[in-house]
Amino acid sequence: MNRFLNYLAFSLLAIVAYPGFTQTLEGRFWYFGNQAGLDFNSNPPTPITNGAMSAFEGCATISDVNGNLQFYTNGNMVWDRTHTPMPSGTGLNGDGAATQTAIIVPKPSTPGIYYIFTVDTNGGPRGLCYSEVDMSLNGGNGDVSVKNITIATPVTEKLTAVRHANGIDAFVIVHGWNNNDFLTFLITSTGVSLTPITSAVGTVHGGNFTNSHGYLKASSDAQKLACAIRGLKVCEIFDFNNITGQISNPINITFTPQIYGVEFSPDSKYVYVGTTTNPGEIIQYDVKAGNNAAVIASGQSIGTVPGFIGGLQLGINGKIYVCQFQSTSLACIDQPTLSGVAAGLNSNSLFLGGKIAQYGMPNFLQSFFIVADFTYADTCSRMPTNFTTIFPAPDSVRWDFGDPASGIFNVSNQINPQHTYNTGGNYTVTAVVWSGLLRDTVRYTIQIIETPNPDLGSDFTACDGDTIVLDPGSFPGLPILWQNNTSTPTFDATSSNLYWVRIDNQGCIWADTVNGVFNLSPIVDLGLTMNACDGDTVVLDASNPNATFIWQNGTTNQTLPVTVSGLYSVTVTENNCSASDDVNVIFSISPTVSFGSDTTLCKGFPLFLDATNPNATYLWQDGSVDQFF
Numbered sequence: 001m002n003r004f005l006n007y008l009a010f011s012l013l014a015i016v017a018y019p020g021f022t023q024t025l026e027g028r029f030w031y032f033g034n035q036a037g038l039d040f041n042s043n044p045p046t047p048i049t050n051g052a053m054s055a056f057e058g059c060a061t062i063s064d065v066n067g068n069l070q071f072y073t074n075g076n077m078v079w080d081r082t083h084t085p086m087p088s089g090t091g092l093n094g095d096g097a098a099t100q101t102a103i104i105v106p107k108p109s110t111p112g113i114y115y116i117f118t119v120d121t122n123g124g125p126r127g128l129c130y131s132e133v134d135m136s137l138n139g140g141n142g143d144v145s146v147k148n149i150t151i152a153t154p155v156t157e158k159l160t161a162v163r164h165a166n167g168i169d170a171f172v173i174v175h176g177w178n179n180n181d182f183l184t185f186l187i188t189s190t191g192v193s194l195t196p197i198t199s200a201v202g203t204v205h206g207g208n209f210t211n212s213h214g215y216l217k218a219s220s221d222a223q224k225l226a227c228a229i230r231g232l233k234v235c236e237i238f239d240f241n242n243i244t245g246q247i248s249n250p251i252n253i254t255f256t257p258q259i260y261g262v263e264f265s266p267d268s269k270y271v272y273v274g275t276t277t278n279p280g281e282i283i284q285y286d287v288k289a290g291n292n293a294a295v296i297a298s299g300q301s302i303g304t305v306p307g308f309i310g311g312l313q314l315g316i317n318g319k320i321y322v323c324q325f326q327s328t329s330l331a332c333i334d335q336p337t338l339s340g341v342a343a344g345l346n347s348n349s350l351f352l353g354g355k356i357a358q359y360g361m362p363n364f365l366q367s368f369f370i371v372a373d374f375t376y377a378d379t380c381s382r383m384p385t386n387f388t389t390i391f392p393a394p395d396s397v398r399w400d401f402g403d404p405a406s407g408i409f410n411v412s413n414q415i416n417p418q419h420t421y422n423t424g425g426n427y428t429v430t431a432v433v434w435s436g437l438l439r440d441t442v443r444y445t446i447q448i449i450e451t452p453n454p455d456l457g458s459d460f461t462a463c464d465g466d467t468i469v470l471d472p473g474s475f476p477g478l479p480i481l482w483q484n485n486t487s488t489p490t491f492d493a494t495s496s497n498l499y500w501v502r503i504d505n506q507g508c509i510w511a512d513t514v515n516g517v518f519n520l521s522p523i524v525d526l527g528l529t530m531n532a533c534d535g536d537t538v539v540l541d542a543s544n545p546n547a548t549f550i551w552q553n554g555t556t557n558q559t560l561p562v563t564v565s566g567l568y569s570v571t572v573t574e575n576n577c578s579a580s581d582d583v584n585v586i587f588s589i590s591p592t593v594s595f596g597s598d599t600t601l602c603k604g605f606p607l608f609l610d611a612t613n614p615n616a617t618y619l620w621q622d623g624s625v626d627q628f629f
Contacts, residue, residue, distance in 0.1 A: 058075055
């Protein structure tokens with residue numbers, strides 16, 4: 001049996017709403033604008049209209065790790081999960097007209113305790129403050145237990161947060177006013193450090209109050225910062241050290257119009273910047289393009305949307321949503337990990353159920369959106385399935401292919417491995433991905449298609465005139481193709497050829513081949529009935545000198561001497577093909593003729609000779625044919 005395969009590779013990209021389990025669901029619910037809201041329990045998210053908050057710009061929402069809404073705020077007031085103001089949830093030092101007036105950070109290693117960080121508007125004196133929410137209060141709906149602890153003042157309206165490299169603690173980052181200082185504050189299980197990690201780097205934020213406006217965002221992998229300075233028409237990109245909290249290496253990108261919203265793609269490769277023109281334009285930069293000049297040169301417009309663009313915010317479904325000022329819809333960047341227009345900017349793509357967006361989007365700890373992900377292709381059994389890791393600069397990956405029957409091959413430490421599933425079915429594949437000290441886990445159930453296994457048997461030899469029925473097995477309902485483009489369940493082979501069959505199961509194709517040789521049978525002709533006389537010897541010749549012979553009496557020679565009447569037969573075999581023949585040999589008794597002794601006669605006297613033999617014919621010396629002479 002000689003096998004070959006031919007298959008169609010499926011490129012089944014793994015795209016689901018919530019990959020991984022360490023990328024938790026704290027970002028499931030969004031409340032923003034004028035009572036607008038989204039529930040990311042579906043993809044696309046579902047508009048929700050039960051919110052009580054109005055926020056012109058900055059706001060924040062938090063859910064627990066399982067996606068249950070906890071509370072939301074516009075920087076002044078805090079609403080609980082029942083959309084009721086918390087008893088002590090008024091009078092926070094934020095301002096709903098500040099770009100990023102609030103952000104909510106879970107207290108590390110302390111379930112049920114959250115910090116609300118707020119900033120004042122236009123570099124105002126209230127600066128950066130924090131309050132604490134204890135979810136055990138207010139009948140389990142939470143209440144503000146600590147309020148308005150001042151950390152730094154004055155600061156701009158820019159406020160973001162990201163995980164520490166240990167994956168537990170967090171950094172809150174703001175920018176000072178009338179200086180070029182970034183202030184980074186570490187949050188641990190012991191509380192908020194009031195001593196900033198100061199990085200004097202980049203452009204001075206000061207002067208006109210519009211220079212306080214614009215978003216500050218960290219990339220999900222905590223390696224980059226992007227900062228929009230609206231009035232100066234500048235976006236700066238920085239390196240962020242998520243171990244020390246230091247900020248460095250400014251890349252200054254200038255614009256003709258003012259800019260406001262910024263956001264990173266979920267793989268942290270691209271940053272998107274929104275202009276405040278009408279229509280608003282979204283420009284993409286590759287922050288991993290190389291040196292500073294290469295990053296700046298990578299800028300390309302991905303399109304415009306009607307009206308003014310406000311905030312940009314990444315969702316847990318991997319899409320970036322774009323706030324269209326005073327619109328009942330959001331625009332969306334559908335595939336932000338793709339370059340240029342392939343990212344897919346779509347205006348008015350997500351209806352808000354009649355509620356209205358303003359300038360701001362909910363502000364989140366950016367590490368909520370770190371996405372370990374993988375794609376897989378070629379999902380046929382008995383053929384390699386290829387896995388590709390998608391994660392910000394993965395250092396290592398631990399794979400479990402969900403196939404314990406494969407033994408030691410069920411696990412792999414390769415970044416982009418292959419695994420062969422011997423049988424079709426559903427398999428749960430898990431990848432634990434590390435990038436620095438960050439770790440995420442993604443788990444998909446993938447379907448492996450059973451590849452047909454046709455079997456034509458071994459190569460065969462047959463004789464001309466034979467018919468060999470080739471049967472690949474039973475594959476009901478699956479397309480079958482033979483070498484002559486027929487599609488019958490079996491095939492009748494009658495001549496020398498290379499025969500093959502292919503069976504197709506949803507693009508998983510397997511073929512089998514078999515070589516058939518049909519040999520010529522020997523030609524055997526012993527002649528017609530043979531007559532001989534008793535005492536003679538007749539030699540029967542089966543010809544075919546390279547063959548083997550079996551006569552009826554077991555003789556194995558090519559010839560057979562015959563002296564007795566009878567039916568004689570022979571089987572001749574050559575190249576595994578046989579032919580037989582027989583002949584009837586008749587030995588007859590010779591006639592007896594006797595004229596007696598020689599005789600002397602007198603002239604004129606006759607001699608009567610009698611050659612009588614029943615049923616005989618006669619020939620005398622003079623040509624006569626009578627019985628008597």
